[in-house]
Amino acid sequence: MSLSSALFQQPGSSSAARFMLDAVSTPIAVPSPPRDTDALALLRQDHDLIRQLFKDFERLLMQGHDTRHRAERAGVVSRICSELLMHIHVEDEIFYPAVRAAIQDDLLMDVADVEHEGVMRLIVELDMMGAEEALYDAKVIVLGKEVGRHMKEEQDVVFPKVRQVNLDTIALGKEMASLRRALRRDSAQPHFHHENEGAT
Ligand SMILES: [Fe+2]
């Protein structure tokens, strides 16, 4: 089981529920994609949003370190983590398995899986910290660097390989968009996590 699946299914872990609920309470800047959007276009759209959120964090970092500024930054970090959780979960559950089967490059996909695990570990660490704690801002900066490198590798190396093998990225995109809608819908339920108890 991937770490992202574990976070969505383990009732003892608070990260997914907390960040997903934050995502629902935070206005979403990017409109919902059409139902037949290409999988690669969907992922690029997510990447652009995540890059923008890290830029927002860096901008806020320059503005001050008092309680108000820290609270503002924590809100952006919460949104970053919720978007990353959903993005990685959709990749782990649908995109990566289909790509792994199609492109026949297990090492490339293994590296991507390990990078996902590193990102998820940082998200869990941030979930357990307060914005005023030492290393909080540093962890967000490192998360941004790791995520930036990972997304670049996906777009520069993985996506061209997907295009070469003529995977049906429209069908894949429909499946991904559907899971994403379900995640957003379920996260609006107050007992999102408990509803998944016992899931395997
Ligand atoms: Fe990824």
Ligand SMILES: [Fe+2]
């Ligand atoms: Fe990605």
